[in-house]
């Protein structure tokens with residue numbers, strides 16, 4: 289189905305190239321916020337289809353209207369499988385969507401470690417959920433480097449979620465094997481971690497390398513996917529990491545109010561198409577019973 293552009297009026301467009309010859313563009317009805325922080329260029333625009341959209345260095349991170357796909361599928365598979373998630377750590381995730389999803393559970397504490405205070409400030413001003421999180425006594429937001437946090441702190445967590453941006457700039461270290469070796473030391477016994485690892489189409493070799501490396505650190509490394517309309521290729525990969533938990537056993541009813549996640553989408557997420565099975569070490573199937 290084709291569609292005519294909205295108006296001939298010249299508006300700001302953000303073009304995100306996924307390969308040198310293709311990508312997505314978003315028309316900004318309004319530029320709401322634009323600033324260069326110490327770490328990256330931060331932009332928030334209003335687009336009539338996606339609502340407010342957060343970009344870091346020209347790459348879309350979060351949009352008001354499709355963020356639920358990404359955040360629910362980063363958070364709920366691990367939270368639903370863990371027996372009793374009391375302490376949760378989020379690395380990155382400055383827009384607050386992942387922390388918001390964790391706070392739907394009766395956890396004792398949710399800590400988010402985000403390197404860029406200006407992302408937090410901008411998101412708090414323009415995305416309604418972060419303001420609410422600030423009022424929740426269980427939430428703690430730390431401005432700092434997630435790599436250093438897992439290396440130097442000795443706190444332990446039941447669930448750790450890596451909500452990083454792409455492996456460029458400050459996020460690069462969050463895609464390295466040493467980061468995951470240290471992250472594992474921060475997991476309590478029975479703990480589960482999850483991370484976003486890119487597009488199965490555009491970042492195929494990076495996904496292959498990541499799952500192969502993570503498979504040497506965690507006894508159970510499971511690849512799963514979810515649709516994210518504004519991310520390159522529209523389908524996104526995540527990993528579920530544990531030493532002793534398989535993702536098939538859900539321990540509770542999902543929290544109320546979710547838009548994407550349910551036990552069926554959970555199960556479907558771990559059923560991989562053939563071209564993605566090829567990315568797994570041993571090229572195995574991981575269909576759940």
Ligand code: SAM
Nearest residue numbers: 349380381382402403404433434452453458459
């Ligand atoms: N969901 C988004 C995606 O996959 O595109 C990304 C979420 S989030 C906005 C990524 C955040 O990670 C950014 O706000 C960035 O500042 C933060 N970040 C990057 N490197 C970091 C580091 N070393 N430690 C902590 N946070 C980091």
